[in-house]
Amino acid sequence: MDLLEVNRINKTYGTGEAAVNALKNVNFRVPKGEFIAVVGESGSGKSTLLNMIGALDTPTSGKVFIDGKDIFSMKEERLTVFRRRNIGFIFQAFNLIPELNVEQNIMFPVLLDYKKPDPAYVEEILTVLSLQDRRKHLPRQLSGGQQQRVAIGRALITRPTLILADEPTGNLDSQNSNDVISLLKTASKRYQQTIIMITHNRNLASRADRVLQVSDGVLTDLGGFSE
Ligand SMILES: Nc1ncnc2c1ncn2[C@@H]1O[C@H](COP(=O)(O)OP(=O)(O)O)[C@@H](O)[C@H]1O
Numbered sequence: 001m002d003l004l005e006v007n008r009i010n011k012t013y014g015t016g017e018a019a020v021n022a023l024k025n026v027n028f029r030v031p032k033g034e035f036i037a038v039v040g041e042s043g044s045g046k047s048t049l050l051n052m053i054g055a056l057d058t059p060t061s062g063k064v065f066i067d068g069k070d071i072f073s074m075k076e077e078r079l080t081v082f083r084r085r086n087i088g089f090i091f092q093a094f095n096l097i098p099e100l101n102v103e104q105n106i107m108f109p110v111l112l113d114y115k116k117p118d119p120a121y122v123e124e125i126l127t128v129l130s131l132q133d134r135r136k137h138l139p140r141q142l143s144g145g146q147q148q149r150v151a152i153g154r155a156l157i158t159r160p161t162l163i164l165a166d167e168p169t170g171n172l173d174s175q176n177s178n179d180v181i182s183l184l185k186t187a188s189k190r191y192q193q194t195i196i197m198i199t200h201n202r203n204l205a206s207r208a209d210r211v212l213q214v215s216d217g218v219l220t221d222l223g224g225f226s227e
């Protein structure tokens with residue numbers, strides 16, 4: 001069974017003259033462990049699509065199934081828990097907790113679920129994200145790129161089945177961007193995590209298993225690139 005099924009999603013913002021059809025009959029499936037890049041011009045509907053998949057907003061019509069579950073049929077409370085256990089979000093607004101240091105911010109989602117973080121995995125994340133010597137720093141003591149890396153670590157720590165990333169490397173230099181993509185690739189290949197990543201960077205997109213393009217709300221499958 002596919003991990004993600006997006007079934008004829010339409011999203012219209014506003015009404016009448018002001019209506020914007022941000023997504024038009026978007027339909028695709030993603031097997032478990034696949035790493036998808038989503039490309040497209042600014043305003044084409046990429047973030048809207050990601051928000052629907054993460055159930056952060058509801059479509060005008062259509063359904064999203066994650067692991068066979070119709071996410072829009074869930075009650076809010078159940079959806080909140082489902083999201084926390086199954087989806088890792090890497091979005092532009094970092095939403096780091098200002099009072100917690102780097103290590104604590106990364107471990108936070110695990111603690112929220114009354115679980116114990118795996119210390120070896122915390123170390124691996126800190127190392128890959130080049131944050132070892134910043135582990136005791138607070139978010140306000142970090143650069144934008146460092147804060148973004150903490151947010152990435154926080155999304156990965158629970159090893160979510162589905163990772164949704166909106167321009168995760170937007171503030172990073174090319175070395176860090178490549179390291180982050182490598183980390184995401186490992187997550188998909190070693191741990192069978194499914195990844196949907198929006199990027200403007202064609203080089204980074206080409207490292208995904210498959211590229212989907214959104215243009216004016218319409219989705220096209222561009223297939224895969226061989227490395
Ligand atoms: N909350 C909203 N209200 C009204 N229009 C919106 C809203 N969010 C996005 N849009 C519109 O929907 C279209 C797609 O936006 P978005 O998904 O953010 O594009 P992208 O992420 O590809 O840049 C744009 O025309 C944008 O102006």
Ligand SMILES: [Mg+2]
Nearest residue numbers: 046047048166
């Ligand atoms: Mg966007």
